[in-house]
Amino acid sequence: MVKSAKILAVGGAHIDRRGQVSGPYVPAASNPGTMREDVGGGVFNALRGMVRRGLSASLLSVRGGDAAGDTVSRAIAEAGVADLSAVFLDRTTPSYTALIDREGELIVGFADMALYDLAFPKQIRRSKIRQEVAAADAILCDANLPSAALQGLLSLAAGKPVFAIAISPAKVTRLIPVLDGLAQLFMNRREAVVLAGVHADAAEREMIDGLRCSGLSSGVVTAGGGPVLGFDSTGAFSILPPAPRKVADVTGAGDALAGATVAALLRGLPLRQALREGVAAATLTIESANAVPEFSPASFAEALALVPDAREVA
Numbered sequence: 001m002v003k004s005a006k007i008l009a010v011g012g013a014h015i016d017r018r019g020q021v022s023g024p025y026v027p028a029a030s031n032p033g034t035m036r037e038d039v040g041g042g043v044f045n046a047l048r049g050m051v052r053r054g055l056s057a058s059l060l061s062v063r064g065g066d067a068a069g070d071t072v073s074r075a076i077a078e079a080g081v082a083d084l085s086a087v088f089l090d091r092t093t094p095s096y097t098a099l100i101d102r103e104g105e106l107i108v109g110f111a112d113m114a115l116y117d118l119a120f121p122k123q124i125r126r127s128k129i130r131q132e133v134a135a136a137d138a139i140l141c142d143a144n145l146p147s148a149a150l151q152g153l154l155s156l157a158a159g160k161p162v163f164a165i166a167i168s169p170a171k172v173t174r175l176i177p178v179l180d181g182l183a184q185l186f187m188n189r190r191e192a193v194v195l196a197g198v199h200a201d202a203a204e205r206e207m208i209d210g211l212r213c214s215g216l217s218s219g220v221v222t223a224g225g226g227p228v229l230g231f232d233s234t235g236a237f238s239i240l241p242p243a244p245r246k247v248a249d250v251t252g253a254g255d256a257l258a259g260a261t262v263a264a265l266l267r268g269l270p271l272r273q274a275l276r277e278g279v280a281a282a283t284l285t286i287e288s289a290n291a292v293p294e295f296s297p298a299s300f301a302e303a304l305a306l307v308p309d310a311r312e313v314a
Helices: 042-052 067-078 114-124 127-135 147-157 172-181 189-196 204-213 253-266 271-287 297-305
Strands: 006-010 014-021 033-040 056-060 062-064 086-088 095-100 106-112 138-142 162-165 184-188 219-222 228-232 235-239
Touching (some): 006 042, 014 067, 033 067, 042 138, 042 162, 062 067, 062 114, 086 114, 114 147, 127 147, 147 162, 147 172, 162 172, 172 184, 172 189, 184 189, 184 253, 189 204, 189 219, 204 228, 204 235, 219 253, 228 271, 235 271, 271 297
Parallel strands (some): 014 095, 138 162, 184 219
Antiparallel strands (some): 014 033, 219 228, 228 235
16 A cells, blocks of 8 residues: 555553453452553554554544553653643543453453543544644544544545454444444454344354445454454455464454554555464464563564465355
């Protein structure tokens, strides 16, 4: 599509807290474990990986005027991302708290993100944002934006590719009014089931047909360690992720997949090849204790070599 692409990301950049149980998880009881805190958020996690893949990036988010907001601000600067975010001095910075089991799988997540719903629609109407959208080669957003803000953003994009991250089954419905305007939507199987209107155990073809009927022309569906589905105008396919050497934490793996895939698409690769790079980035994330791991070109190439070619979906 373009070389040295400039991408504008609009969406979540907040505090991520991850508590991991050290033994077998026991519901409705005290569970020993560890808690760590990082800066995350759907588009911000994806954006950091995209910068490492050579893209120039700007971020519009919203945060409070508290210590957590200062932490988010520093993380954005350290990532080499231009910060266009608005700060609300009398509000609390959004946060996401995840409880994961000792194998790294999510038990439950808790999102305290009222500021996103309150502030994003107005932010999209800022003249500065219109200028930034006009200057960008592509847009990345997530469903932390309410539907009104998503529709406003798509209107501003005026034909530029807009990529989106579904965030959760509860929030993915916010994207329904703009599905036909998206260049690509990244979602997990639970989110895809909501959009496709199919049973949780639906076959690959049934899932893809349902997503196409919803208005989506191109998408990616992850399923933990199962095959990653992809579809676009050329057809439908799946890629089986390689088994990670270790599972440190699955948090952020889907965002990493989205970021690396979009970066590859913007270099001109077709989705079948671009998604292999996304799977490699997700694998490195799962193997790392960090939501966005540090990796060298050599380690990324090593991970990519283990990702099989796409298999056509019958």
